[in-house]
Amino acid sequence: MTLGNGLRVLLAPDRTNPVVGVAVHVDVGFRSEPQGRTGFAHLFEHLMFQGSESLEKLAHFRHVQGSGGVFNGSTHQDYTDYFEILPAGALERGLFLEADRLRAPKLTAENLANQIDVVKEEIRLNVLNRPYGGFPWILLPPVLYSTFANAHNGYGDFTDLETSTLDDAAAFFDAYYAPGNAVLTVVGDFDPDDAAALVERHFGDIPARPVPPRPTFGEPAPDGERVESVVDAHAPLPALALGYRLPDPATDLRGYLAHAVLGSLLTDGEAARLTQRLVYGDGLVTDVSASAGLMGAPLDARDPDTFTVTAVHPDSVDPRQVVDIVDAELATLAEKGPEPEELRRVTARWAGALYREHDRLMNRMLALGSAELVHGRAELSDELPAEIAAVTPEAVAAAAASLRPDARALLVLTPGADV
Numbered sequence: 001m002t003l004g005n006g007l008r009v010l011l012a013p014d015r016t017n018p019v020v021g022v023a024v025h026v027d028v029g030f031r032s033e034p035q036g037r038t039g040f041a042h043l044f045e046h047l048m049f050q051g052s053e054s055l056e057k058l059a060h061f062r063h064v065q066g067s068g069g070v071f072n073g074s075t076h077q078d079y080t081d082y083f084e085i086l087p088a089g090a091l092e093r094g095l096f097l098e099a100d101r102l103r104a105p106k107l108t109a110e111n112l113a114n115q116i117d118v119v120k121e122e123i124r125l126n127v128l129n130r131p132y133g134g135f136p137w138i139l140l141p142p143v144l145y146s147t148f149a150n151a152h153n154g155y156g157d158f159t160d161l162e163t164s165t166l167d168d169a170a171a172f173f174d175a176y177y178a179p180g181n182a183v184l185t186v187v188g189d190f191d192p193d194d195a196a197a198l199v200e201r202h203f204g205d206i207p208a209r210p211v212p213p214r215p216t217f218g219e220p221a222p223d224g225e226r227v228e229s230v231v232d233a234h235a236p237l238p239a240l241a242l243g244y245r246l247p248d249p250a251t252d253l254r255g256y257l258a259h260a261v262l263g264s265l266l267t268d269g270e271a272a273r274l275t276q277r278l279v280y281g282d283g284l285v286t287d288v289s290a291s292a293g294l295m296g297a298p299l300d301a302r303d304p305d306t307f308t309v310t311a312v313h314p315d316s317v318d319p320r321q322v323v324d325i326v327d328a329e330l331a332t333l334a335e336k337g338p339e340p341e342e343l344r345r346v347t348a349r350w351a352g353a354l355y356r357e358h359d360r361l362m363n364r365m366l367a368l369g370s371a372e373l374v375h376g377r378a379e380l381s382d383e384l385p386a387e388i389a390a391v392t393p394e395a396v397a398a399a400a401a402s403l404r405p406d407a408r409a410l411l412v413l414t415p416g417a418d419v
Contacts (some may be wrong), residue, residue, distance in 0.1 A: 001196065005208035006180025010368055011195055013186040014361070021186030021365040022094035023083035024102060025373040028355075029076045030154025031217050037168065039119065039156015042075040044172055046115040048082060049073065051106035060097055067093060077294065077301040078152070079373050085362050088189040092198050094349035098184070101201035102177060107169050115160050123155050131234040135413055136310055137295050138204045143228040144306060144409035146242040149217045159419050178209035185369035185378075187361055218304060226409045235415040237286065239312045240319045241361075242326065243409040244402075246292055248303035249375065249391035256299070256393035257387055259307050260292035262403075264346045265338055266309070266329065267397065271345075273329050278311065283310040284322055299384075302374055307403065319412050327405055334401035335395035351385035358382075 001009045033040045064071045069086035082101075086094045091144040127133035134153075142151040184203065186195055222245075232239075247255035266274045267290045276284045287310075292298040294306040311322050338346075358364040358381070372378035 002181065003200065003204050004314050005204065006178070006211065007051070007203055007206070008183045008372065009196075009199055009203075010183065010185040010372060011190075011199075012185070012364070012368060013192055013195075014187060015189050017068065017169075018088040018189050019361055019362070020088050020091045020094065020186065020190055021083060021085045021361050022036060022091070022098055023081055023185045023187075023297050023365050023369045024098050025079050025081045025183045025185070025369040026177055027181045027214065027373055028080055028172075029078040030152075031077050031149045031301075032176065033149075033154070034216070035148050035152075036160055037164065037172075037189065038160045039123075039154065040160075040164065040168070040172060041080055042154065042156060043115060043119050043161060045073050045075045045080050045082075045382055046118055047107065047111060047169060048101050048105050050108075050111040050115065052101045053104040053106060054100050055097075057106070057111070060101070061096060063093060064222040069094070076155070076370075078327065079370060081366060081369065082116065083362070083366065091186070091188075091195065092188055092202075094399060095186070095198050095202045099206065099319065100396070102179065102203070103206045105173065105177075107166060107173065109166050112164065112166055112169055113294055116164065117129060119156060119161060124156075127155060128191065129234065131236060132232060132239060132312075132413070133234070135232070135239060136243070136308055138412060139230055139413070140241050140243045140290065140308065140409060140411050142308070143202050143221060143226050143411050144222065144245070145304070147219050150219065151216070174209065175212050178211050179203065179206050180208060180211040183373045185365050185372070186256050187368065194335050217302070222407050222409065227412070228409070229412045229414065231416055232413050233416065235413060237312050238315060238317075238319065238415060239310065239413040241409075241411040241412070241413075242309040242323065244307040244404075244407070246303075246305040246307050247402075248306070249299055252301060253387070254391070254395060256292065256305075257417055258391050258399040259402075260298040260341070261347060261350070261388065261391045262399045263290040263292050263307065263334070264350055265342065268349075271273040273333075274309075274326065276324065277325055277329060282325070284325070287312045298381070299375065300370065315415075319410075323410065330400045330403050334397050336413070337397035340393060343391070343393055343396065347389050347391055351389050354385045354388070398408070 067090040071084040073082040119175040249256040290309045367381040368378045371381040
């Protein structure tokens, strides 16, 4: 259903356990940030937990935890989400809390300064002072992509964060946190009519505001191999990352999913092709991973999206040795495709994992909300296991053939002091 102010609402009752989940997905992520404000989408996620016009700072935490619930939020390439899991009897409390901060978060100079410091410390902990901290999701995009939206550091530049003002925060909220730019998802033990009435009560009077035009982030694919080297002072071993462009899931979902299955065939489990060849066979790497999605999750972003292959290897190994074997395995799959039993094993394991994952209310709720916001089809979340199981050897062969050496990025990471 859609409220008068434009808020889209998904209601997914599940009476098997006395638990409910409430999530709000907002159509703004790293790629929507203006130049000069890198990291602002993530910073704003923090600000949204700092109280509202109705509740003082930390009250949101106390109300959720006092009900026996849990909460969190996260920032992605194309969206930011906020959610809580609560006992079924606390559904109205969860709806009130999410509506309250969507209506009027407490944006103050003190909160802004505090959260800038928190985000800077998070960057130090997770990126700057951690081995492989920005590898590959921060370091690879500027090699594969050319535009600011696709290439910049979504965690944020310290200078950009430090020069952010309260006016910047207010403008960001007004532009992106309009009800019509968000999806509310409610999952769990509730009556749909009762829940719909509660949603209208708490969210219906949030004033409608103009919804920002959704930008397109499309750009031409690389017309050659792009190579870049970086130094990581904390890394114990060298590493490399390969980045390729994925098909647009909006126009070629099956082609996109064939790439996702290809990633599993290459590195998912001890029997996977690159694992067998690079780790157990030639012993050239200590770790190798391939996946559809820049941040490791397929279908988590709109076009353009990224297929990545990463590997960590000893100092004695030339990164081009690893790249050559990746190319050879892709060429073999492009020519012959996977063995039917090999493909069946991978797709069955993945489909089973999706079913198990969606048994958890939180995972199912977030998958429904993100599928609706990013792809316009919440039902895609439920269709994925069958779609994965339907991927054919021919589709995987075509996916492997599309990962060409002359249209990719190669990032080479070297340990040592950056001089």
